[in-house]
Amino acid sequence: MPPKRTFYRGRFAPTPTGPLHFGSLVTAVASYADALYHKGEWILRFDDIDESRKISESVDTILRTLEVFGFEWAAKPTFQTERKELYHSILSGLLQDDLAYYCGCSRKEVKDAGRRTELGIIYPGTCRNGLPSGSVGRSIRMRVNHKSTQFVDRFAGPIKQNLGKEVGDFVVGRADGYTAYQLAVVVDDSVENITHIIRGADLLTSTPRQLYLQIQLGLDVPSYGHIPLVVDSRGTKLSKSTGASAVSTDYPLNLLLAAWKFLGQSPPDRPLADVSEFWSEATNIWSAKRITTINKK
Ligand SMILES: [Zn+2]
Structure with a gap:
């Protein structure tokens, strides 16, 4: 049974350097399902602090893709470049x-x-x-x-x-004048009142640095959960920099179910007609406990 309502605010923070790949979809699904389950809010933030890597059309592509997959965000998306x-x-x-x-x-x-x-x-x-x-x-x-x-x-x-x-x-x-990711993300999570962070296990070893910054700055420490990374056939993390292919928006329900399975979740016990049915079902059956295996690299 879903827990009683307490303040919960989660987020998904893609880097706008290319379209979403399956690994980022999995992270979005996990953080969104956890927020829905807790009757919380879920927001979007674009990690665009490194302006040298930003591809401006990626923001629209990512937003359109998330819409097709049925995600709904509680507020206007935010951008790190607005907080310089x-x-x-x-x-x-x-x-x-x-x-x-x-x-x-x-x-x-x-x-x-x-x-x-x-x-x-x-x-x-x-x-x-x-x-x-x-x-x-x-x-x-x-x-x-x-x-x-x-x-x-x-x-x-x-x-x-x-x-x-x-x-x-x-x-x-940074020497090039940009704020380093470690500090920017801590400031963002605090300003946006993020209570729960779900993200890929590649950031697990960065978390103590972020925690240290939160303590030094006197900020609240959110709850952290790092999910296993999606890797390719060579065992390399799917990422934009290694050219992971964009998720197709042709059959969103199939990809949502694939992400669901990757996260160790039990399959919905009825046939689903579309993405909105997926999310209403996902809200009830999400089980964070089923995520256990972490590949730390
Ligand atoms: Zn020095």
Whole structure:
């Protein structure tokens, strides 16, 4: 039985760099079904902070595709590019409070001096106590600690990360002037009062950084659930950058059922005529508990 109504606001945040592929459809289905089940709201946000990668017609294509699949969003879609000033004022605040600092290192300098881990290269801390003389601040890095940052993921269970050891002081303001995704997404989720986040498991290892930012900024921490990634025959995550094909809008019901199956959900027990019947059925039979397997990469 669906739970009693409590405030629930979920979101789907595609990058407008191409049409939706099956992997993004699965994420949209999971987050929407969970919101419907909780009698909550579901909104759309375009992760377009990296304007160099934006393809303007993708926004319309994505919106049209979501409509064909029967998704309904509770408010006008939002865009990260509309919040640039807010991100910058938050970055200034972090610098002022010494929670973040300017870094003058080039990518190569970090690569040469940094320690390599599973999650990438750990910044060696060169500019942590001030820019070396002659160096100019290029990016802004968050000062992390060596305590464990932890949370319980709805699907992946308890997650722990020692940011100091495993990630290092991470970039919140990019050298090219754009706000880094980690900070932008935290600000967005807070401004939009997002209570529940369901997204792909590729972001699981980023979540402790976002949690750390929420704590440092005194923001509420939403509930997180990371779903398994859809991979191709070579085991690579479907993504726009690897040229995953766009979902066809010819037979939306079939693709919704395929996404449903991928999410481990039990099939509807009656034949469905169209996408709106799918969603009214999905509202009742959605079971977050059936999502258990996570491929963390
Ligand atoms: Zn540096």
